[in-house]
Amino acid sequence: MNFKFSNLLGAPYRGGNVEFKKDAVLLSPVGNRISVTDLQKSESITLPFENGRNISRIAVSPSGSLLLSIDETGRSLLVNLHTHLVLHHFSFKGPVTALKFSPDGTLFAAGVGKLLQIWRTPGFRKEFAPFQLISTLAGCHDSITCLGWSSDSRWIVAGSKDLSTKLFSVYRAPDQHAVTLSGHRDVLVGVFFAKPLLSAHDVGLYTLSRDGALFDWRYFPNADLPQADETKNHARAGRKRRMQTEKDDMDLDGQKQHKDGEQMQEEEQDMGAGRQQKTETNLITGHWRQSKKNFFMQSAKLASCDYHMGLGLLVAGFSSGVFGLYQLPDFICIHMLSISTERITTSVFNSTGNLLAFGCANLGQLLVWEWRTETQILKQQGHFFDVNCVAFSPDSQYLASGADDNKLKLWSAASGSCYVTFGEHISAITAVLFLPTNHVVVSASLDGTVRAYDLVRYRNFRTFTTPTPVQFVSLAADQSGEVICAGTLDSFQIFVWSVKTGRLLDMLSGHEGPVHGLSFSPVHEILASSSWDKTVRLWDVFEGKGNVETLTHTHDVLTLAYHPDGKQLACSTLDGQIHLWNPIDAMLMGTIEGRRDIAGGRRMGDRRTAANTSSGKCFTCLSYSADGSFLIAGGSSKFICMYDVVDQVLLRRIQITHNRSLDGVLDFLNSKNMTSAGPLDLIDDDDSDEEDGTDHQSQKRLGFGLPGTGSNKARPVVRTKSLQLCPTGRSFAAATTEGLLLYSMDDNLVFDPADFDIDVTPEAVDEALQEKRHARALILALRLNEFNLIRKCVEAVPPWEISDITRAIPPSHLGTLCTILAEFLDKSPHLEFLLQWCEELCVWHGKMLEAQQRELLPRLRSLLKRLVQRHEELAGMCSSNQYMLQFLCSGFSSNKVNGVVAMNL
Incomplete structure (x- = not known):
């Protein structure tokens, strides 16, 4: 019963920003999970962790090793992208509207309401308080909407809803204040540094607002001010001298403390190398001027944008579904295309600047486009509404x-x-x-x-x-x-x-x-057919006899499923029971009481507690395992239940989601969130949904309104509408509110204690391999059931010894070896070597495999599935290179000439 979450399919992109890891790996939020798409391999996986609610912002460190995901309430997870493990949990005490790592990866900035917080990036080691707040920068009069870092990670610019842009110094002196750049007439959408900070004479900023205005700001040191007033120059020079004197005094004090002890050195290291070394560029003391204004001249609003500093390219996505690619600072339009009719929620470049990723929350669509060749790399769109049904193909590949x-x-x-x-x-x-x-x-x-x-x-x-x-x-x-x-x-x-x-x-x-x-x-x-008329009818379709038997129940029959051997029929009724019938004799074999097992959480509109409500306490979908040993069932609940067919007892309950943005996840509601108008979570008090990056239309598709309120949110209800077990028995799929959930069996941490004694250790396996006793090493590894050890032993066997070693394998470990070989076929390049293992296994243990067909059939089907998949891949590759192979094999044979033998192709 060791099924674990494997992947999430069919879930639409509902909002938030997308990020690239390196160049060809795209990360996108899907509800409260993160989907990772490898553009080169055309593979998509979902990371195994979950946030508490729907994810609003994500950020990837420049090295690609850390991921920071933040949900709607400001609770965050720090994840190691190499191991897919959660390192730390943290709460920002409020919604985060902007998030970005510094270019050197040592810091990250978060816009929490009107405040800009600078945090030190946590490391991989365990710490009591890994998130350390460096500084909190105030000055914005409304929520921060966008952030931009300088190339040296010492300056940060923030745009907000107050129509202004603030420039902050990360390591600022006490008397330094933020620079305010104003002039926009709408909310800021993007702020970017134009070039790397190499000289004070070539510093610029780009600011973009929602009305389609692009402002080009240039920095002038005091000495380079054109036609500056003499009095102002003297005043600024005096302030500059005073500030320089204070800085020199601070440096002398710092050096004195450094000589007296090591405390100052540790503090300086924590603050970063930018504080230790002086820089001639000081963007606070100079003067900023607006050098140019550009307008996109679009009837729609600017919804998202991104700027690639190395190439000088700007991508702008509009609310009409149109995006444009521009060359700056000349503001030359390179491409202008329409990808949909809905608002483009997010736009982002990859690190090299050759790929563009777009997200449209109203359509649940993700698009990756290569602008140089004008080709579409990825177009991913899940089911926009609830998934109702799912089915596996007979070979379990689709x-x-x-x-x-x-x-x-x-x-x-x-x-x-x-x-x-x-x-x-x-x-x-x-x-x-x-x-x-x-x-x-x-x-x-x-x-x-x-x-x-x-x-x-x-x-x-x-x-x-x-x-x-x-x-x-x-x-x-x-x-x-x-x-x-x-x-x-x-x-x-x-x-x-x-x-x-x-x-x-x-x-x-x-x-x-x-x-x-x-x-x-x-x-x-x-x-067999089940109906709400409280009956299950058996029909003889081919002989034309019609209804041959009727099985009567006391409640409405919601669904049914046949046992793989055809000798049992499971029927689910409205009272939460599963009736097991013998369809041949029309006899009731047993009843499973599942009302308490399937009971879910309390919904926002329920007047009763989760324990007292009667809604949802029944199964609406059933499915037998491949060998018929257990039965899985789901319904209008957050649980999927697994029952033993023989003993009719509950084996395990799987909670399909922990997303609190869905209704029915919590068992107890917080009374503090109840108001006279109804639950606080259902009251929509947002003033606008244009700039927050969330999809309110998709959230309103399943909810209900509250009487007496003008504008209400909708909360999808967690439920399972369909279940299907894979014919191999190694996985199953569930059609849920969030999408198509895949669960696969994990055998890596399970071992058979039979013949397990103190001498069965990994050290004994290594010792047997060194002594060339491959049969003993493989048997010991099979007893331990550790994937890496078994793989090491299998790959160490010479091809001419496979037949002898296969004979020595005990029958009890045949299933484990079949599973391991199936996994090897996906990951190992030694195809002929593994095919020889499969052949010898079937030759010497064919009768045993047939005798243990019920237990080994799912594992053999899994092995056959991988073999067919590899065969199709090679067949397609050979068919596409058919003429090339004929050309290479045609006329390249030569005999021995002058003592030199050419290769005979």
């Missing part, structure tokens, strides 16, 4: 998901990327399944159609309809894939079609309520 946004998406289970989207349906998709041929996927929708898609040509080749308009909510196919059945919501009938001809074969009538569950027996040609 997943299909349908949602309320009328889209059917196909995902790669290995890479986590969506490779095709079908949009033929015009209403919500309620059911989806793969046919046994593995090349056809079928979907049912509320629009009254059932569509079949060809996964070779990626087209809708068959559409199944009914004589009168109906709404389909369930779907099933027989083992041969020749017959498709669909249950309806309104007519209470079951329609049967032929896949080959598309002709309607039969209409099964008898239910008096919506048919929400359909399933064919994996052994017999019997169709």
Whole structure:
């Protein structure tokens, strides 16, 4: 039962900024999690940690080793990106509206309301208080919206909602004040240093406001002021002399303290090298002037921007979905393209400046564009609304998901990327399944159609309809894939079609309520259907006998699932029970009381506590494991329950999310958040949603309004709508409010204590390897069940000894070895070597594998899945290089000439 979170698919981008790690790895917030997309490998993973609420800001250190993610309330996590482990937790005591690391990575700045806080970057070692506040800079009269660092990490500029820009010195003297740059007529969107700080005579700033104005500010030292007033020059010179005298006195005092002890040296090291060394550039004492004004001349508002200092390029995203790429300081437009019709929430360059990443929260879309070649590297868009259904392909390599946004998406289970989207349906998709041929996927929708898609040509080749308009909510196919059945919501009938001809074969009538569950027996040609009329009916579809058996319940039957051997049928009812039936004899085998297990948290609008409410205490989706040993169930709750089929007891509960931005996660609500108008979290008191980077439209799609309030937020309710176990038995998928959650089995920390004694140690494995006793080393490693040790032992075996060592492996460790070989096929380049292991394993232990089929079948399916995947990759590579291989093999053979033998290709 050791399933752990593996990946999150189909979740849309809902807001916040995106960041690049190095050049080709994109990090984006997805709810309260972080999604990492490798643009070179076309792989997408989700980091295993969770923030308390939806993430609003993220920042990656310049070295790419640290990630700082902050949620809506200001609680943050510091993560090691190499190990994906959380190092520290911290709270900023308020929402953070701007966040950025310094170029040298030693500091980071956070805009918390009107204050700008400078913090020292924590290290990798354990500390009691790792976050150390260097300084708090005040001066802004409204919330800070954007930040910009100088190249030497000594100066920082901040833009705010008060229409002004403030320039601060990180290591400022007590008498130094911030420089204020004003002139904009709208909220600041971006502030950037124009060039690296190499000389005081070439310093500039770019400030951009939401109305599309770009101001170019230039710095002039006092000596270089054009046509300066003589009196002002004398006054400034006097102040400069006084400040220089004070600085000299401070330096003398510092040197004296340094000679007296080491305390001053430690303080100076903490403050950074910028405080120790003098710099001729002082941006506070000089004069700033506005040298140029530029306007984008767009009818839409400026929503996001980013500036690449090395290339002098500026990217600007507008609320109309248009973005522009400009060369500064000449303000030359290089590209102007439209990627959508909605507001571009975030825009960012990678470190080299060749890639641009855009995020659109209203569409849930991420786009990566290479501007030099004008090519689209990535276009990722998850399901914008709730995912209703999910299905694994027979070979476990792909997943299909349908949602309320009328889209059917196909995902790669290995890479986590969506490779095709079908949009033929015009209403919500309620059911989806793969046919046994593995090349056809079928979907049912509320629009009254059932569509079949060809996964070779990626087209809708068959559409199944009914004589009168109906709404389909369930779907099933027989083992041969020749017959498709669909249950309806309104007519209470079951329609049967032929896949080959598309002709309607039969209409099964008898239910008096919506048919929400359909399933064919994996052994017999019997169709089981569940309905809200408190019955489960068994139908003989092929013989034409109609309803052959009726299983009566005391409550509405919500869903059902067949055992893999066809000798058991699990049915979930509205009272929170799971009834286990023998469908052959129509006898009740047992009942699982799951009402207490599935009980979720308290919703904001509930008048009763979570323990006393009756809503949501039932299972709406069921799925058996590959070997039929356990059953997983989910519903309108934050839990997924696992039950033992034989003993009918709860084995484990998995909480699908800890995101407090969703309704139903907390068991107890804070009474301090209750007001006369209702819960405080549901009252929308935001004055604007244009500049905060959050998606309020997507948050309002599932909530409810409170009477007596003018503007209310909506909170999606946490629930599980569909569950599907992988045919290999190593993972399962759950269609939830946040998206498509994947859980995989983790065997790295589990070992079999059989034959485990004091001599079985990693040192004994290394000693056996040194003595060339490969069989003993492998058996010891299998007993320890440590991945790295087993891999080391397998790779150390010479190819001519594989056959002898395979014979010596005990039958109890065959399953572990199959799992390890499947993992090796994904990560090891020694393909022929591993294929030889698989061959010898099947040759010498074929009868044992057949005898232990029930226990080893999921592991063998996983191994077969990896073999088929590698075969397809090599087949595609060889087919694309077919002519090159023929050319290399054609005329490059030569004989021995003058004592030199050429290579015979």
